[in-house]
Amino acid sequence: MKQGNTAGNSNVVLQLNNVTKKIGKQTIVNQLSFNMHKGEIVGLLGPNGAGKTTTIRMIVGLIEMTSGDVIIQGSSVRSHFTKAIRHVGAIVENPEFYSYMTGLDNLKQYQRMTDGVTDERLRKVVELVGLQDAMKKRVKAYSLGMRQRLGIAQALLHEPSILILDEPTNGLDPAGIREMRDYLKRIAREEGISVLVSSHLLSEMELTCDRVVVIQQGKLVTERLLGEKAEQGESISVIMRVDDTGAAAVALRDLKGVSIVKVNEADRELLLSVQDRDIPGIVSKLSLAGVGIYRITETKQTLEDEFLKWTGGGQIA
Amino acid sequence: MLRFSKLVINEWLKLYKKRSFIIAYAIMALLAIGTSILVWKFSDAGEFPTVSKFVEDLISQMGIGILYTIVAMIFTAGIVSKEFQLGSVKLLLIRSHTRTKILASKYVAMLIYLVALMIFTIAIGSIMGAIMFGVKGEMAWGEVFKTAAFQLLYTAIYSTLMFMFSVLTRSTGATIGIGMGLIMVEGIISMLLSRYEFAKYILFLNMNLSMYSSGGTPPIEGMTFGFSSLIIAVYMAVFIAVSFLVFKKRDVA
Numbered sequence: 001m002k003q004g005n006t007a008g009n010s011n012v013v014l015q016l017n018n019v020t021k022k023i024g025k026q027t028i029v030n031q032l033s034f035n036m037h038k039g040e041i042v043g044l045l046g047p048n049g050a051g052k053t054t055t056i057r058m059i060v061g062l063i064e065m066t067s068g069d070v071i072i073q074g075s076s077v078r079s080h081f082t083k084a085i086r087h088v089g090a091i092v093e094n095p096e097f098y099s100y101m102t103g104l105d106n107l108k109q110y111q112r113m114t115d116g117v118t119d120e121r122l123r124k125v126v127e128l129v130g131l132q133d134a135m136k137k138r139v140k141a142y143s144l145g146m147r148q149r150l151g152i153a154q155a156l157l158h159e160p161s162i163l164i165l166d167e168p169t170n171g172l173d174p175a176g177i178r179e180m181r182d183y184l185k186r187i188a189r190e191e192g193i194s195v196l197v198s199s200h201l202l203s204e205m206e207l208t209c210d211r212v213v214v215i216q217q218g219k220l221v222t223e224r225l226l227g228e229k230a231e232q233g234e235s236i237s238v239i240m241r242v243d244d245t246g247a248a249a250v251a252l253r254d255l256k257g258v259s260i261v262k263v264n265e266a267d268r269e270l271l272l273s274v275q276d277r278d279i280p281g282i283v284s285k286l287s288l289a290g291v292g293i294y295r296i297t298e299t300k301q302t303l304e305d306e307f308l309k310w311t312g313g314g315q316i317a
Numbered sequence: 318m319l320r321f322s323k324l325v326i327n328e329w330l331k332l333y334k335k336r337s338f339i340i341a342y343a344i345m346a347l348l349a350i351g352t353s354i355l356v357w358k359f360s361d362a363g364e365f366p367t368v369s370k371f372v373e374d375l376i377s378q379m380g381i382g383i384l385y386t387i388v389a390m391i392f393t394a395g396i397v398s399k400e401f402q403l404g405s406v407k408l409l410l411i412r413s414h415t416r417t418k419i420l421a422s423k424y425v426a427m428l429i430y431l432v433a434l435m436i437f438t439i440a441i442g443s444i445m446g447a448i449m450f451g452v453k454g455e456m457a458w459g460e461v462f463k464t465a466a467f468q469l470l471y472t473a474i475y476s477t478l479m480f481m482f483s484v485l486t487r488s489t490g491a492t493i494g495i496g497m498g499l500i501m502v503e504g505i506i507s508m509l510l511s512r513y514e515f516a517k518y519i520l521f522l523n524m525n526l527s528m529y530s531s532g533g534t535p536p537i538e539g540m541t542f543g544f545s546s547l548i549i550a551v552y553m554a555v556f557i558a559v560s561f562l563v564f565k566k567r568d569v570a
Contacts, residue, residue, distance in 0.1 A: 060411045062569040086413040096404030101334045109330070112323040113412040154408060 011037045013087070013162055013194050014059070019068035021054055021218075028054045029218040031068070036162070036194050041184060043209035043226075044198040051218035052198040053093065056166045059196075060090050073161060086114075089160035091168060095151025099140040103131060103150055106139060107157065114158040125153045128190075129183065145176040152183060156191065163187065165197045169204060181208050235273045237261070237299045240282075243292040245270060251289035258282060271299070321418060328396070328426030341392045345438045348381045353445035367454035368446035373461045375442045376435070376468055378525060383500070386472040389434055390496045393427045394479050395489035397564070402489065406569055420564045424480060424557070431472055435465055467527040474524050474549060475500070481556045484564050511536040523548040 014036040021029040029051040036042050044052050057063040059070050061081050070077040075084035097106045107126070111117045126132055129149040134142065142150065148168060155163055165184075169177045185208065188195050199205055205212050206226055214221040242248045245268050252258055252270075257278045262271040274282065279296070286293055332338060352375055356366065366374070374380050397420070400406035410416060439461065475496060482492045503521045510516035517523070517537040523545035528535055535541075 057569065062407060062410060064566070064568060082413045082415060085411060088411065090411050092407045092411070094404070096407065098331060098334070098403065098405055100336065101330075105330070105334060109327050110408070110412070112327050113414065115320065158413075 013038050013073055014196065015071040016055075016059070017069050017071065019055065019058055019070060020066050021051075021058060021063065022066045027218055029058070032215065032218065032220055033068075034213045034220065034223065036196060038161075038194055039188060039192055040211060041188050041195045041197065041209045043205035043212040044196060044215065045202060045205055045212045046198075046200065046215040046221075048200055050200075050216050052200075052215065053166055054218075055215070056090075056164060056196070056198055057092060060088060060092065060164060061085060062092065086158070087161045088164060089155030089158065089162070090164040090166075091148075091151040091155055092164075092166045094144075094170065095147055095154070097139045097147065097150065100138060102136055102138055103142070104135040106150065107135075107154060110154045110157050117158055121159070122157065125156050128156070128187075129153045144171055145173075145179065148172065148176070148180060149183070152187070156187065159191075161193050163193055163195045165195065167198055167200075169199065169201070177204065184208055235275055238272045238274055238279070239295075239297045239299050240270045240272060240293060241268055241295040242270065242286065243268065243294070247289055248286055248291045251285050251291060252282060255281065255285060320414075321422060324414065324419060324422035325425050325429070328423050329429065331399075332392070332396070332426065332430060337392070341388050341434060342437055344388050345381075345385065345434060346441050348384055349375060349438060349441040350445055352381060353442070353449045357449045365450040366446070367456060368443055368450065368452060369456040369458050369461050370454075371446040371450060372439055372442040373457070373464050376438060376461070377464050378468070378471075378527065381438075382464075382468045382471075385434065385438060385468065386475055387497070387500065389431050389472050390475055390479055390500075391493055393430055393476055394483060394492040394496065396423050396427055397480065397483040398487050398489045398492055401487035401569075410569060416565045417561055420484075420561055424477075424560075427476055427480060428473065431469060431476060435469055435472075439465060463530060464527065467525065467530070470526060470549070471524050474520070474553060477553055477556045477560075481560045484560045507536060517544070518548060520548065520552045 012035045016033050016035075019029055019032045020027065032051075032055060034042075044055065046052050054063060058065050059072075059077065061077050061084075065078065070084070072084040073087045077084045097103075098109070101109075103126075107122055111119075111122055126135060129152050131146065131149055131153065134146055139147065139150065151168075152163075155165075163184075168184075169180050172180060181204070184195055184197065187193065197205075197208065202212075209226055212224050212226060214224070240248070245263050245265055248270055249260055249263055252260060252272070255278070257275055258281075259273045260270060261273050263269075264271070272282075283293065283296075353371065356371065360366075376382050376385065395402075400409060409419060478499070479492055479496045482495050483489070486492055486495075503524075506519070507516075507521050510519060511522060514537070517540050522536050523540070526542065526545060526549075529542040529545070535545075
């Protein structure tokens with residue numbers, strides 16, 4: 001288990017402390033704790049029914065916690081709700097609007113609810129999500145993708161430092177999912193805000209998030225760094241296709257930082273666990289040993305395997 | 318205060334931007350116009366009411382007052398429940414406002430709606446009265462104001478009750494159903510129970526304060542204007558308290 005706690009505590013923007021939700025005798029969320037740092041994209045990952053939505057609704061105050069607390073920018077959601085929620089923009093499940101009103105009328109509703117949101121800001125947010133041409137249309141006529149974008153616009157309107165999205169890609173087609181992913185990354189980069197996004201799809205998380213928090217049955221299972229951040233110092237899995245697996249295995253056996261996970265004679269493939277910086281060394285070592293290299297591919301298969309392991313291989317999609 | 322008034326503006330716009338908004342006003346206009354034509358047709362030229370008398374009778378319980386109540390109830394029944402049905406309540410409650418303030422803004426917007434619809438009805442009634450019967454005789458606008466106030470109060474009581482049901486059931490249909498049911502049984506309950514002493518504590522028997530002003534007798538001896546006002550105040554306080562407590566505590570799942 002790897003803690004993503006590389007940054008100091010001053011950078012913590014969101015903090016869950018033993019958050020618990022019980023309904024009757026059932027415990028939906030059990031003593032859940034994790035932190036989020038400035039500018040970080042964190043995925044809340046778990047199979048259906050793991051308590052992701054309940055957790056997110058407790059963070060934004062839609063559902064009351066049984067015990068524990070959520071601290072946003074130093075303010076408790078339980079005792080100083082209006083102060084804490086000021087820093088949050090959120091979409092909980094599909095964004096639901098007043099469908100008989102236009103996109104602009106809807107955004108103006110939220111503009112009126114926060115002091116200091118100028119028309120200029122509103123225009124900027126609409127531009128960011130690319131809905132300029134749809135503002136005068138009734139939301140009724142919007143596609144799901146457009147609704148999601150309007151959802152992001154309302155969430156960003158009051159310049160929050162944390163964006164919280166519950167299953168933002170639910171019901172979107174592949175193009176829509178990709179679009180959403182690009183928005184999230186751009187927003188995190190351009191607006192410098194932290195993003196918490198829940199999903200049951202690991203593959204999606206891998207492409208978007210810096211870190212995942214995996215929960216199951218309301219409990220924390222593991223926290224993991226992903227993507228570029230993980231590659232600095234954490235091993236990746238690489239498949240190499242060579243002309244002679246035996247000779248390659250011998251040549252690489254003593255190389256520092258490289259471990260041979262599996263040798264597949266039939267396909268003439270080696271599965272290696274290495275770090276990025278070791279790859280050139282491996283290539284030159286194999287060349288020296290006269291081993292021909294046909295292909296080097298990174299494989300993320302193992303992460304998915306791990307996810308299944310973490311979550312007990314339960315129903316994922 | 319500025320922020321609260323903005324919340325009320327938001328709630329008003331949610332009512333106003335609906336395509337059906339104009340229907341309530343159209344119904345009241347048609348009722349006022351229809352009534353003026355009927356009165357004109359069935360009374361001799363010498364017996365025409367003054368404009369103010371016509372308006373006073375128009376908006377009273379004898380006239381279209383009860384229809385005003387029903388129309389107002391139908392068009393405000395969804396003010397809380399619609400948010401839950403649309404799912405928009407999620408985006409509404411994650412703003413930097415307390416739930417109490419948000420619900421209060423809805424309640425205030427509802428009361429504004431009642432007043433606006435009453436003023437509109439009186440305006441149309443006055444115009445029709447002037448057209449059909451001419452502007453002559455002594456005008457008693459004070460009486461009109463009094464009748465309007467009683468009818469408004471009567472409607473506000475029902476609307477507050479509906480507001481509570483809207484919070485409790487989160488269903489516009491159920492809220493309208495319950496409201497209509499109550500309006501229909503109100504008369505029967507009042508009639509059946511009015512021989513019992515305890516019935517004077519029932520809201521229905523106290524709701525229409527105009528019974529004290531028109532020289533009529535209250536359903537149970539010993540009831541006074543002050544007594545009924547107190548009963549109304551207690552019931553209203555309970556309806557409002559229940560609405561706010563439930564709305565504040567409810568998990569939005």
